[in-house]
Amino acid sequence: MENFQAVFAAEELDNNTARAVDVDGVNVLVCNAGGTFYAVINQCTHQASELEGGRIRNCFISCPLHGARFDLRDGSTKGQLTQIPLTTYPVRVVDGQVEVAVD
Numbered sequence: 001m002e003n004f005q006a007v008f009a010a011e012e013l014d015n016n017t018a019r020a021v022d023v024d025g026v027n028v029l030v031c032n033a034g035g036t037f038y039a040v041i042n043q044c045t046h047q048a049s050e051l052e053g054g055r056i057r058n059c060f061i062s063c064p065l066h067g068a069r070f071d072l073r074d075g076s077t078k079g080q081l082t083q084i085p086l087t088t089y090p091v092r093v094v095d096g097q098v099e100v101a102v103d
């Protein structure tokens with residue numbers, strides 16, 4: 001069973017922004033993409049740069065370093081820089097709090 005942990009209030013994260021949080025030692029990037037929340041590992045699969053600060057449009061995030069694009073829904077890649085998908089984590093909003101499960 002998933003072990004969800006509250007990370008911050010949903011209203012703290014503006015639309016099309018993301019914030020990195022530590023969840024059980026995992027560096028997770030929580031993204032608000034058009035009002036839908038996603039959680040992915042905060043590490044690009046190209047050259048391991050942090051994804052925090054990357055541009056979010058629709059349900060995609062672009063790595064700030066070289067621009068690799070990932071689908072936040074399933075972590076899949078777009079383009080040629082990397083074919084390795086991002087790890088994604090279950091995320092939900094309960095009573096206004098964003099919750100993430102990493103196990």
Ligand code: FES
Pocket residue numbers: 044045046047048049063064065066067068081
């Ligand atoms: S490290 Fe992310 S695109 Fe190169």
